[in-house]
Structure formats: structure tokens, C-alpha cells
Amino acid sequence: MYGMIHRAVRQMVFDELGEDAWLALEQKLDIGPSELLTGMVYDDALTIAIISEASARLNLSIDACLFEFGRYWIKYAERGPLAAIMNFTGQNLGSFIENLDRLHLAVSAAMPGVRLPSFTTISSAPGHLLVEYRSDRTGMEQFVTGLFDGLLTRFHATGDVTIAEHKASSIIFEIRYQDGI
Ligand code: HEM
Structure with missing residues (x-):
């Protein structure tokens, strides 16, 4: 990476x-x-x-460390030079996740050889999201879970991030949450 x-x-x-x-x-x-x-x-x-x-x-176990690193990455990106792009990506959890591919596309414009994941919102209702994650890497599930968990914190929400389904070439994440104040 x-x-x-x-x-x-x-x-x-x-x-x-x-x-x-x-x-x-x-x-x-x-x-x-x-x-x-x-x-x-x-x-x-x-x-x-x-x-x-x-x-x-x-x-920590490797999975627990990947989860913590996912949460950490959100805080890390919120400070310093990446803060602007994070703010630009979305003002709530749903729109932020909708725009994740755009975020990656923007940062990767000058990154030859980058292998980026792709996220698609497949269903969105108040307090509930199903997001499809695709990557040519394996073993990143707990990293992604930690990233989504960090996004809940970013948007002052509380909730749970779980894996709903392992498909042949993607993984469906389920996010259930309650907006904070
Ligand atoms: C400004 C913020 C961000 C920047 C600059 C950024 C940039 C990157 C870069 C450079 C990589 C490594 C790709 C490689 O080396 O091949 C990566 C990977 C990844 N990013 Fe981001 N990213 C950001 C935010 C996010 C957020 C908010 C998520 C939330 C879901 C996310 C999800 C991932 C995942 C899951 C990977 C692992 C790659 C894979 O699964 O194949 N990123 N990102």
C-alpha cells in the first residue's frame, strides 16, 4: 500500500x-x-x-488492530491536510458513503499503481444502510468495519456495523445507527 x-x-x-x-x-x-x-x-x-x-x-489481535486502525484513519484524515476533502465528501453518514468513491478518485489522481476499493450504497433508509464493498484485496473486513465505525463517531451517531453477506466478489456491510445531536 x-x-x-x-x-x-x-x-x-x-x-x-x-x-x-x-x-x-x-x-x-x-x-x-x-x-x-x-x-x-x-x-x-x-x-x-x-x-x-x-x-x-x-x-490486540490483528483483526482488532485493523478495526482500531480503521477508526484511527478517520480521526487521522480529519486533521491536517486531508481535513478539507473529508469535509467536502459529505455532511451526513449516508451522503459521505455515497461519495467515498469520488473521494478516492480525487486523492488518487496523482497516485500511479494505487488499488482502491469501491463502495456502493445498495439500500438506504433512516438509521439503516447496506453498503457493498469491492476490492481486489482480501482480509480488510475489520479495517472497513472500523472505518465505518469511525464515520459513525464523525457524524455523532451511535450504532453497529456488521457484515451482512460475503458474496463471490464483494462484501455487504450493514450499518444500523441513531443520529446523535
Ligand atoms: C481523505 C481521506 C482518504 C484518503 C486520502 C484515502 C486514501 C487511500 C489510499 C491511498 C489507500 C491505499 C490504496 C493503495 O495503496 O493501493 C486507501 C485504501 C483504502 N481506503 Fe481510503 N482514503 C481516505 C478515506 C477513506 C474512507 C473515509 C474510507 C471509508 C470507508 C476508506 C476506505 C478505504 C479502504 C477500505 C482501503 C483499503 C483498500 C482495499 O480495500 O483494497 N478510505 N485509501
Whole structure:
């Protein structure tokens, strides 16, 4: 994945455990600043190795770490230079999810080799969404669940994100929620 993602994992480990924990992780994996370049594409195996080391240090399973990283990514994107595009993407959960592909398209314009997921809202009712997620990657379910959970928080809603169906080439997520104030 793009180095931008590695940098966000680094920031999560920094925030939770401090700089020493991240430096120990770098040493263990024999990586350094050259594996963290925002605009470079790295093998997914490296991304998974970083997540897996982070999960051990955070005392989480890999799936729990992917979920937390999904939630973290929303907070991470809300601050700094990505905030504007997040604000532009939608003012409520339903419209934000409707516009996710546009968000990715916009950020990926100058990212050769990027492999982006695609999200389609297949049903939308008050407090209930069914969203189809497609990707050429596997094993990202808990990341996506954490991302949607982070979006609930972003829009001051409470609710549950579950997997409704595994299809041959996509996964249907169900989001049940109540709007906050
Ligand atoms: C400004 C905010 C965002 C930026 C800049 C961004 C950018 C990216 C980038 C660069 C990748 C890696 C692709 C690659 O290296 O091949 C990615 C992957 C991904 N993004 Fe986003 N993204 C943003 C917000 C979101 C949000 C809000 C969601 C919510 C659902 C999301 C869902 C995903 C997923 C699930 C992947 C994993 C790739 C896969 O499943 O194949 N992203 N994104």
C-alpha cells in the first residue's frame, strides 16, 4: 500500500505507545524512513507486517488492530491536510458513503499503481444502510468495519456495523445507527 498508510499506522503507534515503541517496531522489521514515503507504493506484505507488529505491541489481535486502525484513519484524515476533502465528501453518514468513491478518485489522481476499493450504497433508509464493498484485496473486513465505525463517531451517531453477506466478489456491510445531536 501507499506509504501514506504506513505513516498513519506509525502515528497510531506513536499516539498510543510513544516513539520508542515505534522505533523498536522499525528495528524488528528492519525498516526506516524509506518505507514511509507518502507517495511510494509498497508491497501489501510489508503493510501487513507493520500492522501485525503494531498489533502485538498494542496487545490486540490483528483483526482488532485493523478495526482500531480503521477508526484511527478517520480521526487521522480529519486533521491536517486531508481535513478539507473529508469535509467536502459529505455532511451526513449516508451522503459521505455515497461519495467515498469520488473521494478516492480525487486523492488518487496523482497516485500511479494505487488499488482502491469501491463502495456502493445498495439500500438506504433512516438509521439503516447496506453498503457493498469491492476490492481486489482480501482480509480488510475489520479495517472497513472500523472505518465505518469511525464515520459513525464523525457524524455523532451511535450504532453497529456488521457484515451482512460475503458474496463471490464483494462484501455487504450493514450499518444500523441513531443520529446523535
Ligand atoms: C481523505 C481521506 C482518504 C484518503 C486520502 C484515502 C486514501 C487511500 C489510499 C491511498 C489507500 C491505499 C490504496 C493503495 O495503496 O493501493 C486507501 C485504501 C483504502 N481506503 Fe481510503 N482514503 C481516505 C478515506 C477513506 C474512507 C473515509 C474510507 C471509508 C470507508 C476508506 C476506505 C478505504 C479502504 C477500505 C482501503 C483499503 C483498500 C482495499 O480495500 O483494497 N478510505 N485509501
